Amino acid sequence: MKKWLPWIVTGGFAVWLLSTLRPPPEATDFHVNEFGRLPVLLNGRIQPFDSVARNTLLSIHGTQTVRPPKEDSSKKVLSATEWLLEVMTKPEDADRRKIFRVENIDLRNLLGAREGRLGQMALTDFDEEKLMKLETDAQKIAEKAAQQRTGYERDLLHLVESLMLYHRVKSSLRLSDSAPFLASIGKQLGEKAVSRMGAEGSDPFLRELELFRKSFAPGFEALRQYEAGGEYNKEDLGLFSTLFHRYQSLANRAYPLIVPPVHPDHSRDAWSNIGTSLMESLRSGEIHPAINHFAVMASAYRDGRAADFNRAVAEHKQWLASQGLGLEVKKGWEEALFNRLEPFYKSQVIYVVALLLGCAFWLNFSEPMRRSGYLLLWLAFIIHTGGLLFRMFHEGRPPVTNLYSSAVFVGWGAVVLGIFLERIFRDGIGIVTASSVGFITLIIAHHLSLGGDTMQMLQAVLDTNIWLATHVVIINIGYSATFLAGALAIIFIVRGLFTRSLTPHVSKGLTRMVYGTICFATLFTFVGTILGGIWADQSWGRFWGWDPKENGALLIVLVNALILHARWGGMIRERGLMALSVFGNIVTVWSWFGTNMLGVGLHSYGFMEKGFKWLLAFVISQVIVMALAMVPLSYWASFRNTKNLPEDSGPTGQPVAASA
Amino acid sequence: MLNRLINFVTSLRLTVACLAMAIVLVFVGTLAQVNLGLYVTQEKYFRSLLVFWTPSGSDWRIPVWPGGYLLGWVLLVNLIAAHIKRFKFTWRKSGIFLTHVGLILLLAGQFLTEVFQVESFMRLEENGEARNYSEDARKNEIAIVDVTHPNHDTVVAIPEAMLAAQNEIRHPHLPFTLRTKEYVPNSFPSGPMDTNSSPRRLKATQGVGQRLAFDEVAITAKMDDENKPAAVVEVVSDQGSLGDWVVTTWLTKYRLERSLPELRTLLQSPQQFAFNGRTYQIALRPIRYYKPYSIQLLDFTHAKYRGTTVPKDYSSRIYLNNPEAKETREVKIYMNNPLRYGGETYYQASFEPGDTVSVLQVVRNPAWLTPYFSCTLVGLGLIVQFTMHLVAFLKKATQKIRSKTVPSGKRADLAAGRGDLEPAGAAAGATGSAKTFRTSPKRRNS
Numbered sequence A: 001m002k003k004w005l006p007w008i009v010t011g012g013f014a015v016w017l018l019s020t021l022r023p024p025p026e027a028t029d030f031h032v033n034e035f036g037r038l039p040v041l042l043n044g045r046i047q048p049f050d051s052v053a054r055n056t057l058l059s060i061h062g063t064q065t066v067r068p069p070k071e072d073s074s075k076k077v078l079s080a081t082e083w084l085l086e087v088m089t090k091p092e093d094a095d096r097r098k099i100f101r102v103e104n105i106d107l108r109n110l111l112g113a114r115e116g117r118l119g120q121m122a123l124t125d126f127d128e129e130k131l132m133k134l135e136t137d138a139q140k141i142a143e144k145a146a147q148q149r150t151g152y153e154r155d156l157l158h159l160v161e162s163l164m165l166y167h168r169v170k171s172s173l174r175l176s177d178s179a180p181f182l183a184s185i186g187k188q189l190g191e192k193a194v195s196r197m198g199a200e201g202s203d204p205f206l207r208e209l210e211l212f213r214k215s216f217a218p219g220f221e222a223l224r225q226y227e228a229g230g231e232y233n234k235e236d237l238g239l240f241s242t243l244f245h246r247y248q249s250l251a252n253r254a255y256p257l258i259v260p261p262v263h264p265d266h267s268r269d270a271w272s273n274i275g276t277s278l279m280e281s282l283r284s285g286e287i288h289p290a291i292n293h294f295a296v297m298a299s300a301y302r303d304g305r306a307a308d309f310n311r312a313v314a315e316h317k318q319w320l321a322s323q324g325l326g327l328e329v330k331k332g333w334e335e336a337l338f339n340r341l342e343p344f345y346k347s348q349v350i351y352v353v354a355l356l357l358g359c360a361f362w363l364n365f366s367e368p369m370r371r372s373g374y375l376l377l378w379l380a381f382i383i384h385t386g387g388l389l390f391r392m393f394h395e396g397r398p399p400v401t402n403l404y405s406s407a408v409f410v411g412w413g414a415v416v417l418g419i420f421l422e423r424i425f426r427d428g429i430g431i432v433t434a435s436s437v438g439f440i441t442l443i444i445a446h447h448l449s450l451g452g453d454t455m456q457m458l459q460a461v462l463d464t465n466i467w468l469a470t471h472v473v474i475i476n477i478g479y480s481a482t483f484l485a486g487a488l489a490i491i492f493i494v495r496g497l498f499t500r501s502l503t504p505h506v507s508k509g510l511t512r513m514v515y516g517t518i519c520f521a522t523l524f525t526f527v528g529t530i531l532g533g534i535w536a537d538q539s540w541g542r543f544w545g546w547d548p549k550e551n552g553a554l555l556i557v558l559v560n561a562l563i564l565h566a567r568w569g570g571m572i573r574e575r576g577l578m579a580l581s582v583f584g585n586i587v588t589v590w591s592w593f594g595t596n597m598l599g600v601g602l603h604s605y606g607f608m609e610k611g612f613k614w615l616l617a618f619v620i621s622q623v624i625v626m627a628l629a630m631v632p633l634s635y636w637a638s639f640r641n642t643k644n645l646p647e648d649s650g651p652t653g654q655p656v657a658a659s660a
Numbered sequence B: 001m002l003n004r005l006i007n008f009v010t011s012l013r014l015t016v017a018c019l020a021m022a023i024v025l026v027f028v029g030t031l032a033q034v035n036l037g038l039y040v041t042q043e044k045y046f047r048s049l050l051v052f053w054t055p056s057g058s059d060w061r062i063p064v065w066p067g068g069y070l071l072g073w074v075l076l077v078n079l080i081a082a083h084i085k086r087f088k089f090t091w092r093k094s095g096i097f098l099t100h101v102g103l104i105l106l107l108a109g110q111f112l113t114e115v116f117q118v119e120s121f122m123r124l125e126e127n128g129e130a131r132n133y134s135e136d137a138r139k140n141e142i143a144i145v146d147v148t149h150p151n152h153d154t155v156v157a158i159p160e161a162m163l164a165a166q167n168e169i170r171h172p173h174l175p176f177t178l179r180t181k182e183y184v185p186n187s188f189p190s191g192p193m194d195t196n197s198s199p200r201r202l203k204a205t206q207g208v209g210q211r212l213a214f215d216e217v218a219i220t221a222k223m224d225d226e227n228k229p230a231a232v233v234e235v236v237s238d239q240g241s242l243g244d245w246v247v248t249t250w251l252t253k254y255r256l257e258r259s260l261p262e263l264r265t266l267l268q269s270p271q272q273f274a275f276n277g278r279t280y281q282i283a284l285r286p287i288r289y290y291k292p293y294s295i296q297l298l299d300f301t302h303a304k305y306r307g308t309t310v311p312k313d314y315s316s317r318i319y320l321n322n323p324e325a326k327e328t329r330e331v332k333i334y335m336n337n338p339l340r341y342g343g344e345t346y347y348q349a350s351f352e353p354g355d356t357v358s359v360l361q362v363v364r365n366p367a368w369l370t371p372y373f374s375c376t377l378v379g380l381g382l383i384v385q386f387t388m389h390l391v392a393f394l395k396k397a398t399q400k401i402r403s404k405t406v407p408s409g410k411r412a413d414l415a416a417g418r419g420d421l422e423p424a425g426a427a428a429g430a431t432g433s434a435k436t437f438r439t440s441p442k443r444r445n446s
Helices: A005-019 A032-036 A049-061 A080-089 A105-111 A128-143 A151-170 A178-189 A191-196 A204-228 A234-253 A274-284 A289-303 A306-322 A326-341 A343-364 A367-395 A403-425 A429-449 A466-498 A504-540 A548-568 A574-597 A611-629 B002-009 B012-031 B038-046 B068-086 B091-116 B160-165 B261-268 B370-405 B408-418 B424-429 B433-439 B441-445
Strands: A039-042 A045-048 B050-053 B062-066 B118-125 B131-146 B154-159 B177-184 B187-190 B213-216 B230-237 B240-248 B272-275 B278-304 B311-322 B327-334 B339-341 B344-352 B357-364
Touching: A005 A343, A005 A367, A032 A049, A032 A080, A032 A306, A039 A049, A039 A326, A045 A049, A045 A326, A049 A080, A049 A151, A049 A326, A080 A151, A080 A289, A105 A151, A128 A151, A178 A191, A178 A204, A178 A234, A191 A204, A191 A234, A204 A234, A204 A274, A204 A289, A234 A274, A274 A289, A289 A306, A306 A326, A326 A343, A326 A367, A343 A367, A343 A429, A367 A403, A367 A429, A403 A429, A403 A466, A403 A504, A403 A574, A403 B370, A429 A466, A429 A504, A466 A504, A466 A548, A466 A574, A466 A611, A504 A548, A504 A574, A504 B344, A504 B370, A548 A574, A548 B012, A574 A611, A574 B012, B002 B068, B012 B038, B012 B062, B012 B068, B038 B050, B038 B068, B062 B068, B068 B091, B091 B370, B118 B278, B131 B160, B154 B160, B154 B278, B160 B177, B160 B230, B213 B240, B230 B272, B230 B278, B240 B272, B278 B344, B278 B357, B311 B339, B311 B344, B311 B357, B327 B344
Parallel strands: B240 B278
Antiparallel strands: A039 A045, B050 B062, B118 B131, B118 B357, B131 B154, B131 B278, B177 B230, B187 B213, B230 B240, B272 B278, B278 B311, B311 B327, B339 B344, B344 B357
């Protein structure tokens, strides 16, 4: 039994993972998931509606689903795509969802948000007048430098930006104010205009499109005559210009570019939003087929006609493929799958289990525990790798392109090294360090993803280039190694000081691991830093410019070099090595995140406001651990009753070249 | 005594102390950029022998920490001295040796760069005239141009630093003296109606300065701003004064006529005067570096990602004309793809709104290749050393695990079944090892 336990545990998790591969059934008759896979263009890249929905909801609401209001008895949780469809087609329902977060107490009181859960408000909860005033305030705040904004101002700005985003999403698929618009046109122009609208009782937006279709030719004719200076029909021209202004303002508002290019072989990225496309139609006289598809989808979803909705979705997909946009359809499908599988979340869960098993092994030294932990570490690592590879191939870019992907990659690198250590030493230390670093970096990545699209396009200066790709990847491996060394050192200090498990054998092994990991870290941080300089030389003509990020990388190199030289010179022994390795954690986290918070230099692309207090907390915790390392050995639980102090064993792992 | 000195210079303790001080210096030098800006910080912390502290309210300069140059030199001497003293080539030390040679090359290369690197800019207008000079971004010169001859100009250029330091400037090619009456390192134009009381307002009796005054303003350290010095210069000949002129980079680097249309004609014409039948122009302008070839901008493009304002690409198509080498060709310079020509490198640096003006950065750095060699050497050295270390360690670890985990009786079968020299990982990864591990060393020790 004991022999098979590790395989049973790992197999169980593997089965769970495989079971999530199967697409879940649609929650309703509507093929919402299928709709979520349709490709659109946003942030300069092709992505599915599903990603638009998730990222929008994340930045407004902070989660990827919407929980039902308390009074809703069905308790049905809305998926991101369902929410997006609701906003785009049934805004009057969506407006009542409490999705806007108001965290700041002052702002909450000001807006009267006390009743909402956790300060969450629906659009209908806001007082129009107050909102108008806040919008003017927000404009002033936006002009201030990000570092100088107060908590109240940050929240206010976020709220106003969320509201703006929400309004943009609302008019992305259809115009929500078609009904009043048609009524006012009917009043102005009378019978003639009404006769051009679609059938009474059908969806207002479809009626508006019908009006547009029928008004185009006479309107254009009137315009031609007007320009020629002849007689012209005032009503036709008036209607034409009203529609023009209406679609012009829509073009500025609509959010994702949902209408594919008319000639994809000519310019593949010439997607447009619904407003721009309708403006284009005023010139060409034809409504883009995609608009018709989306109009049908919208009205069918609104009226609860599932069959029509599903047919329109399928038609649109087919039409895209027939237009030579099969690649975009495939990209949308892939990314929606990736979103659903959430590989990083799943590997995070398994890392935690592996971590617990590793700790359990230390408590009772039962080998099956260690074996299970080790196999689970592998399993999590494979999923982690899969996610990483998917992102690379999907984007066609190196693994690290922004702060988010660096967090994913640093964790991955630490796990590789940890697995390697576990294979050699087989004492659970590799499992515990690798799974904890992997888990923590994925948590960090999750929080970074709240900022929005994690696959955003790169600024021109950061566009792929062999030096850029290599230096970022190599330096991130250096981060991984330095963090791993720091984590090993923490284990040494905690186990030595508080438990009796740090036997001379374990202590010697840990020292070896830390020393080897620091050698590895030195290699990668040094080469990565120099390659970064070479990239800078290639890109803008200076090898070294004392930019904060460059300085941060240099600091890690200096700290690692200092540790190695101090060790070779016999200036530090085991405890000194451990304390300095923990210091390496502080320096690495400074280089990784701290430098971005300064808001200066060429690398300040990832400024984070909220991260600062976490950074500070981390630094303080590491300083405490370093202080613990300085506690005299006679107080250490592992050495209290033994004469076999590690200090007597002399520096281990001393390289042959100590004299150089 | 000498021995003690040698021991000190070659000691590892000195290395570690320098590294520790460098860590503090780099960290403080990073934080200082928030307030001081990049350029001032570099001068104060990294391009200096000592870092000085000036207590507020005094003008003392108390040295508090070694600067970048000092630490760099000490590390370099320490490194070279240690190698000279203990150098004895063995294969086992080859990695460390390579690493340190690479480091010496890197440090030496950076010192050379500091001394010889010249950075300047070339601003080009689409289909404008071809340029045969680039301009310094920071340093200016006062140029007296004799434009009498119809075919060529005679230029006398005096560095701004001299203008700031001296009252009177004489030059053998100038038949008059320049007298600096006022000099401010940064200024801002103020119209005649401006009533704010500036400590120093620069006006003149001739040229632009009659109509437009310049006020002294505080020196800026921001990355996206620069100082615009201004001076009042009196031209004095042996026949008496020829009047005061305001010279400032506001008149040579910026288009003031856009915001002051009423002064358009005055601002667009050069400030000039006649003396002894010759005509001279006077201006404070960026230092120019002339080249034996010229560059003309044919086309500048600026692409954005669809539906965003995120720049996708900037590129300049230029026409290079070198009459001496009889070389004429078109070149496309874009992000991450500079032009290397005539010992200089041209980078796409920026552009002006409207996408018709491209700014190229021009860098002359004879030591630019040193980091490439250095990186190769250090990388190779560390890999060699690390690999030797790792292989030795793995061998030892394998042996130890075998001797400790496999009971002596079974050992022979195992070796026969698996082959004797498998790497350490194979034993750990094998499924059957769970049983053998029950007698793992930690268990026994705990």
